[in-house]
Amino acid sequence: MSTQPSAAEGTVALSAVELDRRRYRRQRAWRSTAIAAVSTLVFAGVLLVAVTHAPGWEQVKSTYFSGSQFSDSFPRVLHGLWTNLRILAVAEAIILPVGLTVAALRTVKGAVFFPVRGILTVYVDVFRGIPLIVLLYLIGFGIPALGESWLPSSGITLGTVCLVLSYGAYHAEVFRAGILSVHPSQRAAARSLGLNHAQTMRLVVLPQAVRAVIPPLLNDFVSLQKDVGLVSILGVIDAVRAAQIDNYSTYNYTPYVVAALLFIVLAIPSARFADYMLARQIRRQQAGAVV
Amino acid sequence: MTAVLNVSGVRKDFGDVPVLRGIDLQVSEGTVVALIGGSGSGKSTLLRCINLLEVVTDGVIRLDGEDITDPRVDADQVRRRIGVVFQSYNLFPHMSALRNVSLAPRVVGKLAKADAESRARELLARVGLADKANAYPDRLSGGQQQRTAIARALANDPRLLLLDEVTSALDPELVGEVLDLIKELKAQGMTIVMATHEMGFAREIADQVCFLDQGVVAESGPPEQVLGNPSSPRLRQFLSRVLRHE
Ligand SMILES: Nc1ncnc2c1ncn2[C@@H]1O[C@H](COP(=O)(O)OP(=O)(O)OP(=O)(O)O)[C@@H](O)[C@H]1O
Numbered sequence: 001m002s003t004q005p006s007a008a009e010g011t012v013a014l015s016a017v018e019l020d021r022r023r024y025r026r027q028r029a030w031r032s033t034a035i036a037a038v039s040t041l042v043f044a045g046v047l048l049v050a051v052t053h054a055p056g057w058e059q060v061k062s063t064y065f066s067g068s069q070f071s072d073s074f075p076r077v078l079h080g081l082w083t084n085l086r087i088l089a090v091a092e093a094i095i096l097p098v099g100l101t102v103a104a105l106r107t108v109k110g111a112v113f114f115p116v117r118g119i120l121t122v123y124v125d126v127f128r129g130i131p132l133i134v135l136l137y138l139i140g141f142g143i144p145a146l147g148e149s150w151l152p153s154s155g156i157t158l159g160t161v162c163l164v165l166s167y168g169a170y171h172a173e174v175f176r177a178g179i180l181s182v183h184p185s186q187r188a189a190a191r192s193l194g195l196n197h198a199q200t201m202r203l204v205v206l207p208q209a210v211r212a213v214i215p216p217l218l219n220d221f222v223s224l225q226k227d228v229g230l231v232s233i234l235g236v237i238d239a240v241r242a243a244q245i246d247n248y249s250t251y252n253y254t255p256y257v258v259a260a261l262l263f264i265v266l267a268i269p270s271a272r273f274a275d276y277m278l279a280r281q282i283r284r285q286q287a288g289a290v291v
Numbered sequence: 292m293t294a295v296l297n298v299s300g301v302r303k304d305f306g307d308v309p310v311l312r313g314i315d316l317q318v319s320e321g322t323v324v325a326l327i328g329g330s331g332s333g334k335s336t337l338l339r340c341i342n343l344l345e346v347v348t349d350g351v352i353r354l355d356g357e358d359i360t361d362p363r364v365d366a367d368q369v370r371r372r373i374g375v376v377f378q379s380y381n382l383f384p385h386m387s388a389l390r391n392v393s394l395a396p397r398v399v400g401k402l403a404k405a406d407a408e409s410r411a412r413e414l415l416a417r418v419g420l421a422d423k424a425n426a427y428p429d430r431l432s433g434g435q436q437q438r439t440a441i442a443r444a445l446a447n448d449p450r451l452l453l454l455d456e457v458t459s460a461l462d463p464e465l466v467g468e469v470l471d472l473i474k475e476l477k478a479q480g481m482t483i484v485m486a487t488h489e490m491g492f493a494r495e496i497a498d499q500v501c502f503l504d505q506g507v508v509a510e511s512g513p514p515e516q517v518l519g520n521p522s523s524p525r526l527r528q529f530l531s532r533v534l535r536h537e
């Protein structure tokens with residue numbers, strides 16, 4: 001392993017020009033921080049004054065921001081969120097391989113695979129096209145209505161199936177974009193070594209494709225986290241449903257604020273992780289500078 | 292003795308643009324053939340046809356006497372017998388040098404991991420990169436990447452090595468190390484077809500130089516004849532253009 005020779009900074013005294021440049025940069029950094037802080041404060045102040053002086057503010061404050069309601073609902077909504085998390089984990093664990101398989105199979109050439117490609121194209125078009133909520137109504141209520149005892153009937157299972165169908169189609173497109181982003185010369189290099197299509201896909205194309213699409217996948221994942229809440233329409237007591245139950249009995253909307261805060265807290269790690277992965281990818285691309 | 296490679300009457304059209312219009316080429320065992328010609332003359336296309344990365348429009352290509360342009364032959368099987376090195380290396384960026392080189396022996400040659408890796412280490416040592424086995428391509432210099440690519444191309448023990456302008460993406464001071472390696476391969480008896488813009492190198496190493504022009508091999512023969520005493524005005528013009536930059 002070669003190590004980069006590090007610049008021997010500090011061993012040589014810096015010139016007056018460089019010292020001046022550094023002083024200027026520090027000053028500029030300090031100034032922009034100050035400007036950002038002041039403008040944020042002013043903006044927040046204006047917003048606060050505007051909201052609290054609205055004619056309905058007292059009413060809004062007691063129905064949306066009631067402290068006692070908050071602490072009363074919090075444990076129930078949090079418990080509901082646990083259901084969301086379980087559905088999320090199971091769904092994503094199925095969605096990832098489904099999406100990757102669909103995307104990979106869509107690239108297989110040859111007449112034998114024509115029907116497979118056709119079916120998968122229809123699958124992606126259909127399930128990306130149907131709004132998730134409509135899918136939940138159709139499958140979530142349609143399947144139990146068939147009355148077949150061997151078919152699943154629980155809201156959690158059917159809701160998870162809908163999430164898998166819908167997000168499987170989204171993930172498949174993300175993976176396909178990743179596959180297409182791998183330069184054809186990589187495929188040529190692998191094939192020229194005598195690897196067949198499947199080996200080339202598995203060992204050369206997919207590993208690079210997956211790496212390339214981690215940020216957009218995480219983006220889809222954040223959106224899935226929120227959409228898990230829609231399974232509440234099938235009667236699953238998730239965070240949204242738990243908040244709704246409290247709301248129906250008290251006519252107070254604070255439980256929804258609790259749910260909103262919990263969903264935000266859930267989304268932040270994924271969002272930061274997506275940012276981190278994206279930054280890392282950009283750094284790599286710049287360092288790699290592939291011809 | 293049958294030639295390792297025999298190209299006869301090969302044509303290749305892209306859409307309705309003819310690029311190769313009837314190429315004839317014989318390469319006997321242990322010889323080096325240099326393909327020269329202007330940019331767009333079809334050198335890369337010919338190499339891609341030989342490696343079955345392109346389907347020929349017409350004509351026949353034989354490898355050790357076997358017609359490899361027959362659609363009934365297994366293309367993967369043919370490609371295993373031919374090593375290719377590309378201008379832009381095309382190393383797999385997500386694999387270390389060792390894995391790049393050991394991939395084919397493992398997957399294609401069905402060697403056990405340890406055997407494939409010891410073979411890959413041998414090859415890396417042969418190209419002078421024993422100490423870079425664990426380095427990823429983005430940590431290697433251009434010359435080191437290209438030497439890794441050559442080691443990778445040798446991993447299947449090919450009958451024939453195709454080199455497509457393997458030095459033209461390299462800084463001048465790195466060209467030498469790659470050319471020295473190719474000379475060594477020739478000394479070890481490897482059969483090589485190479486597209487090149489390095490006329491000096493072609494003169495030094497090639498047994499036969501072929502000038503591709505307007506889709507055919509317009510002139511071919513030993514380097515001193517083709518490069519030293521060109522008969523057609525087009526080749527003279529081409530040579531004066533390239534040599535001016537050398
Ligand atoms: N896939 C393709 N589709 C259409 N045209 C192509 C394709 N590949 C190559 N060509 C054309 O074929 C001609 C020959 O290209 P080729 O890459 O073989 O030239 P070359 O001799 O290798 O040139 P260079 O010295 O610049 O590498 C060019 O005019 C090119 O535009």
Ligand SMILES: [Mg+2]
Pocket residue numbers: 334335336455456486
């Ligand atoms: Mg070329």
